[in-house]
Amino acid sequence: MDGERTALIAPLGSAGRADEIAIRITEAIQLGLLRDGERLPPESEFAAQFGVSPVTLREAIAELRDRGLVETRRGRWGGTFVKRSLEPDEGPDMARLAALTSAELRDIADEQTAIAGLAARLAAERSSPSNVERILSLADQLAAAETRGARIKADSRFHIEIAIATRSERLTRREVALQAETVGMLWGSHLPGSELKKIAIEHRDIAAAISAEDGVQAGSLAEQHVRNNLRRLTSGHFALVDATGSPQ
Structure with a gap:
């Protein structure tokens, strides 16, 4: 998890605010980069990794605690621990999907x-054998996943692992943010079973192109995958709007 951790805790810009830290940690929890029950680093160490003061980090942790995403325990074995639901409620994601316009x-x-096209191209050029092994494994994990939570985790981790393989922290951070924004909306009850299989096949094809070090093919497949997901999200949006009678 070293690459993922680097993307999460890279120093913020000069405006290192508590809300931005809270967003970073929330994204990591939602995508399964931080596991349920995992202990966050000690306050001073974690603040230094973000490049902020302990007071700013404390404000971010308080916000996460208020939202039920972490809990703080006292005593010898205390600290701040992640509270992640293995089966996240799709309600907030579906409400967000319905509220977005097709243009958005x-x-x-x-x-x-x-981001995905460039990441796949660079991954084909820069991946280590362990990166490739992980990408292929995550493609298989999505095909085998049977719950919404497992699909969200396998899907997002697949794309993030491709970004990690580029050795670009900036690309990885953008992929993490995009996955946090979109993956929950994709994996809803509106998605037909036939599309589940197609998404898994698309992942395997991208992984195979990266393994073959074919950057042109990997990039092209990744871009087409995003276009396919746009179609899936748009269909889901209109299905939700039709069901609720909300304006489009």
Whole structure:
């Protein structure tokens, strides 16, 4: 998890605010990068990794605690621990999907196409054997996943692992943020069973191209995968709007 940890705790910009730290940690929890029950680093160490003061970190942790994402225990074996539901409620994700317009979904996909396409190309060029092994394994994990929580974790980790393989912290941070923004909306009850299999096949094809060190093919497949997901999200959006009678 070293690459993922680097993406999470890289120093913030000069405006290192508590809310931005809270967003980073929330993303990591939602995507399963921080596991349920995992102890966060000691306050001074964690603050130094973010490049902020302990007071700023304390404010971020308090916000996460208020939202039920972490808990603080006292005593010898105390600390701050992650509280992550293995089966996240799809309600908030579906409400967000219904509220977005098709133009907003397309705008998100435009950014994701640029990030995912470049990441896949660079991963094909820069992946170590262990990166490739992990990417192939995560593609298989999605195909075998049977619950929403497992699919969200396998899907997001697959794309993040590709970004990690590029050796670019900036690309990895953007992929983490995009996965946190979109993956929950994709894996909802609106998604037909036939699409589940197609997504798994798309992942395997991207992984195979990276393994073959074919950057052009890997990038092209990754970009098409994002376009396919845009279609899936747009279909889900309209299905939700039709069901609720909300304006489009």
